[in-house]
Amino acid sequence: MTQARVFQQFEIRPEERLLLVSGQAVGIGARAFDVLLALVDRSQRVVSKAELLDLAWPGVVVEENNLTVQISTLRRVLGHETIVTVTGRGYRLKVVPVDAPALAEPEPAAVDDTVTRLQRRLAVIVQAEVVGWSRLVARDPTRAAATWKRIRVDLIERSLPHFGGRAIELTAERLQLEFVSAVEAVAWAVELQETLAERRQAADPAENAAFHLRIGIAVDDVIVDDGKLVGDGVNVAADLQLSAVHDEILTTQKVCDFVAHKIPVSFDPLGQRVMQKSQRPVHVLRVVTGSRRHAVSALRPAGVRVASLAVLPFSTEGPPTDAYFGEGVTEEIIATLSLNRALFVIAHSSTLRYRGNELNPADVAAELGVRYLVTGRVRRAGSQVRIHVSLIHAADQRVIWQQPFDGVVEDLFTFQTEIAAKVAAAAAPQVQDEEVAQARQRPTDSHDAYDCVLRALACMVKLGSPEFDTAGHLLLRAVELDPGYAQAHAHLAWWYSLRQFDGLASTDGQEGRLGLEHALQSVRLDSRDAWVLSVAGYMLSLQKQHDEALDLFDRALKLNPSCAAAWARSAATLCYVGRAEEALERLDRAMRLSPFDQHLFWHLTICGGASFVARRYDESAGWLGKALRLNPSFNGARRLQIAALVRTGELAEARALAEQFLVDCPSFSVQEFGRWSPMQRPHLDDLLSALRQAGLPD
Numbered sequence: 001m002t003q004a005r006v007f008q009q010f011e012i013r014p015e016e017r018l019l020l021v022s023g024q025a026v027g028i029g030a031r032a033f034d035v036l037l038a039l040v041d042r043s044q045r046v047v048s049k050a051e052l053l054d055l056a057w058p059g060v061v062v063e064e065n066n067l068t069v070q071i072s073t074l075r076r077v078l079g080h081e082t083i084v085t086v087t088g089r090g091y092r093l094k095v096v097p098v099d100a101p102a103l104a105e106p107e108p109a110a111v112d113d114t115v116t117r118l119q120r121r122l123a124v125i126v127q128a129e130v131v132g133w134s135r136l137v138a139r140d141p142t143r144a145a146a147t148w149k150r151i152r153v154d155l156i157e158r159s160l161p162h163f164g165g166r167a168i169e170l171t172a173e174r175l176q177l178e179f180v181s182a183v184e185a186v187a188w189a190v191e192l193q194e195t196l197a198e199r200r201q202a203a204d205p206a207e208n209a210a211f212h213l214r215i216g217i218a219v220d221d222v223i224v225d226d227g228k229l230v231g232d233g234v235n236v237a238a239d240l241q242l243s244a245v246h247d248e249i250l251t252t253q254k255v256c257d258f259v260a261h262k263i264p265v266s267f268d269p270l271g272q273r274v275m276q277k278s279q280r281p282v283h284v285l286r287v288v289t290g291s292r293r294h295a296v297s298a299l300r301p302a303g304v305r306v307a308s309l310a311v312l313p314f315s316t317e318g319p320p321t322d323a324y325f326g327e328g329v330t331e332e333i334i335a336t337l338s339l340n341r342a343l344f345v346i347a348h349s350s351t352l353r354y355r356g357n358e359l360n361p362a363d364v365a366a367e368l369g370v371r372y373l374v375t376g377r378v379r380r381a382g383s384q385v386r387i388h389v390s391l392i393h394a395a396d397q398r399v400i401w402q403q404p405f406d407g408v409v410e411d412l413f414t415f416q417t418e419i420a421a422k423v424a425a426a427a428a429p430q431v432q433d434e435e436v437a438q439a440r441q442r443p444t445d446s447h448d449a450y451d452c453v454l455r456a457l458a459c460m461v462k463l464g465s466p467e468f469d470t471a472g473h474l475l476l477r478a479v480e481l482d483p484g485y486a487q488a489h490a491h492l493a494w495w496y497s498l499r500q501f502d503g504l505a506s507t508d509g510q511e512g513r514l515g516l517e518h519a520l521q522s523v524r525l526d527s528r529d530a531w532v533l534s535v536a537g538y539m540l541s542l543q544k545q546h547d548e549a550l551d552l553f554d555r556a557l558k559l560n561p562s563c564a565a566a567w568a569r570s571a572a573t574l575c576y577v578g579r580a581e582e583a584l585e586r587l588d589r590a591m592r593l594s595p596f597d598q599h600l601f602w603h604l605t606i607c608g609g610a611s612f613v614a615r616r617y618d619e620s621a622g623w624l625g626k627a628l629r630l631n632p633s634f635n636g637a638r639r640l641q642i643a644a645l646v647r648t649g650e651l652a653e654a655r656a657l658a659e660q661f662l663v664d665c666p667s668f669s670v671q672e673f674g675r676w677s678p679m680q681r682p683h684l685d686d687l688l689s690a691l692r693q694a695g696l697p698d
Contacts, residue, residue: 005040012040028079031056032070048090050305054171058145087622090229127237128175131246132335133659147211148172155195163188182219182258182288189215189249190265190289212247216240219254236282245338245345249287256285265289310346310368310610313355314376329387332420338429346370365394372431387419391427401430412586421562425593449485452478461598463498463634471495486526488537493519497542501636515539530560538569542678549573564594572606576678580614601631608640613683617647643690658694670698
């Protein structure tokens with residue numbers, strides 16, 4: 001049962017939503033009651049107007065005068081002096097406990113005009129926000145408000161006293177806190193992010209999986225002005241929060257110096273950035289927790305090890321009232337792109353100042369410290385909306401990719417989500433290809449772990465060639481240079497899987513075990529990376545651990561529903577276990593999300609396998625023919641094509657392909673292939689029987 005709040009002659013009973021004055025019930029409106037309860041529970045501090053609006057009107061955008069009306073109502077009941085207005089900050093409840101003696105008001109002290117009211121001191125400031133809050137509210141205000149209330153009450157307000165923190169403001173769009181220690185501030189932020197991650201894993205995806213925080217922490221000088229904190233400490237913390245992406249905690253070097261070796265975290269250097277509010281250059285670091293903190297930080301590159309990108313506010317061709325179309329799409333694309341751990345995406349709030357400005361892309365990119373820009377324009381004609389999106393390489397203003405999207409106003413939110421998913425899925429491989437091309441132009445003796453991965457990606461599709469072997473050597477070098485580089489481990493595992501799928505692995509299974517080992521290590525290093533999880537799932541499937549694989553795929557797709565690789569690799573596992581129709585649906589989604597993927601030949605091969613499992617052999621042969629036109633040397637597709645042609649009755653062509661296959665793979669054995677193939681019976685028996693009919697040796 002919720003405890004009653006008692007002060008002076010007043011008693012508040014939250015469960016009954018009842019206010020008693022001197023024991024008598026007094027009627028006040030529901031909003032006034034919520035405002036009063038919020039003030040009573042936070043009587044130890046000033047509560048900002050924004051926070052009171054958030055508490056009393058959760059998930060609803062209302063004018064500030066609504067709050068003023070409720071404050072006036074409460075003052076008529078409680079007495080004008082009970083609720084104090086703190087100019088420029090908010091309201092505070094002046095609480096005197098029931099048993100406390102009444103104190104005479106002290107005479108006001110004489111004011112010495114020679115003494116300034118401003119005071120300076122060192123402070124630890126934490127600034128945070130819910131990512132994409134306006135988008136969450138627009139979609140489902142009731143659910144967004146309820147989820148935020150649980151997070152605020154259960155995870156923030158209850159934990160702050162244990163870490164020596166105090167709330168300055170607590171709204172979904174602006175959390176501002178002060179701590180007595182940088183160590184306690186970082187420990188609190190880490191615990192909060194990890195608890196949120198656990199809740200997202202355990203919850204119904206529709207409930208609160210979309211709730212992510214970004215947090216900035218600074219230790220710096222602040223000015224205390226009538227109890228309000230302003231100055232560099234507040235500005236730098238706000239800038240760090242604006243620079244962070246989903247689930248990140250960014251700090252300064254000062255914070256790192258205070259915290260280092262005192263709690264089990266490490267710090268990833270992200271380079272020097274010029275802060276927007278303070279206009280100061282600051283060395284920014286990312287707080288790293290979990291098993292990644294055991295990696296040797298000295299081996300890490302000094303800067304960001306991922307491609308950096310900003311989505312600029314979309315322009316709107318039409319009346320100013322249509323601007324919200326572009327705003328919604330921009331925010332949705334940023335949120336979706338941020339789910340890709342191979343990209344560093346600038347926060348929406350950091351790019352808003354470029355709205356409506358005709359600026360040189362190179363200048364904007366230099367200010368934001370990014371290499372790529374996503375731009376767009378929105379045109380509305382009645383109920384029809386067209387949105388044109390472009391991906392630009394900022395340095396030379398070269399358009400890498402562009403595409404128009406058409407939809408209707410009545411279905412705006414679904415339309416925005418669809419565009420964001422397609423842009424995210426299309427932009428990521430285009431950026432990767434651009435990064436690979438630039439890496440190949442750099443001297444081969446100067447690359448770090450990131451460059452090793454990029455160079456390897458250029459060779460990954462050339463199976464059976466010296467370049468494919470080179471890719472393996474480069475990826476081994478990458479994990480040697482940086483043992484904590486999760487994506488390097490995942491790419492190496494994927495290289496092993498391609499080698500096994502193509503029949504190039506040794507018969508003792510050692511390479512399959514190595515691939516699984518690197519895949520699981522990548523998950524231990526970064527369990528929030530959907531691409532990493534998809535590789536690990538597929539490696540488990542190659543070891544015939546299909547149930548465990550499907551669990552990882554589910555986790556990956558909850559984290560990033562736009563991850564084409566997760567859709568495709570999960571389809572392969574569904575194919576292996578005989579769920580052909582589900583596999584084909586997922587493959588269709590993967591190819592629509594990423595139609596120009598460099599591993600499209602692999603996707604088409606799995607389409608052929610799923611059609612074979614469904615006993616639609618003509619369809620299977622068609623898919624496999626497309627796969628072989630993209631990559632004629634891919635043995636995985638060649639094997640399946642031989643079997644599909646046998647089942648369609650084209651035995652002569654199947655045997656001719658089998659003869660050529662044996663020229664290239666003279667040691668192939670149907671029995672050995674059946675031993676390691678992840679496909680389950682009876683579909684495996686059908687495949688092996690067809691291969692024998694084509695003349696391949698048992």
